[in-house]
Amino acid sequence: MEGIEKVSGFLDKTKTYYLATVDGDQPRVRPFGTILLYEGKLYIQTGKVKPVSQQLAANPKAELCAFDGETGTWLRIAGELINDDSRDVKVAMLEKYPELKFMYNPDDDNTQVLFFKDATATFSSFTAAPETVKI
Numbered sequence: 618m619e620g621i622e623k624v625s626g627f628l629d630k631t632k633t634y635y636l637a638t639v640d641g642d643q644p645r646v647r648p649f650g651t652i653l654l655y656e657g658k659l660y661i662q663t664g665k666v667k668p669v670s671q672q673l674a675a676n677p678k679a680e681l682c683a684f685d686g687e688t689g690t691w692l693r694i695a696g697e698l699i700n701d702d703s704r705d706v707k708v709a710m711l712e713k714y715p716e717l718k719f720m721y722n723p724d725d726d727n728t729q730v731l732f733f734k735d736a737t738a739t740f741s742s743f744t745a746a747p748e749t750v751k752i
């Protein structure tokens with residue numbers, strides 16, 4: 618399995634991750650769940666009206682963290698989240714998460730997908746050496 622597939626599979630399994638952004642000198646963090654591996658890039662989804670989106674527009678640096686209690690492994694991804702206005706990715710994201718379709722559609726000027734760029738994913742546990750994947 619390629620590294621990025623392992624990362625996306627981990628996030629599919631844990632379902633919830635916590636996404637941190639930068640707001641001036643204040644860190645902000647919130648639960649997220651959307652994740653899509655599309656054409657070799659790792660995407661998340663949000664709404665342009667949300668503060669998280671505005672924070673990423675001002676400063677794309679972000680970090681997420683998820684924990685798999687079954688294996689005692691956690692994953693952190695640190696890098697930049699870059700907006701992608703391609704309609705096909707938005708469609709694919711909403712196909713993966715059809716429950717979002719009551720709130721979002723690809724042409725609503727709010728639905729936003731962003732992909733990780735220049736990112737490092739690190740798997741950690743108390744029992745094994747950290748493993749890193751460049752994204």
Ligand SMILES: Cc1cc2nc3c(=O)[nH]c(=O)nc-3n(C[C@H](O)[C@H](O)[C@H](O)COP(=O)(O)O)c2cc1C
Nearest residue numbers: 633645647648649650651662663664667668669670
């Ligand atoms: C389990 C869970 C998963 C969530 N997944 C997402 C998501 O993928 N994208 C999103 O925009 N909001 C998601 N939310 C809602 C955000 O956490 C919420 O809108 C938050 O307020 C956004 O951060 P902000 O207020 O700093 O913009 C999720 C909430 C929960 C409880």
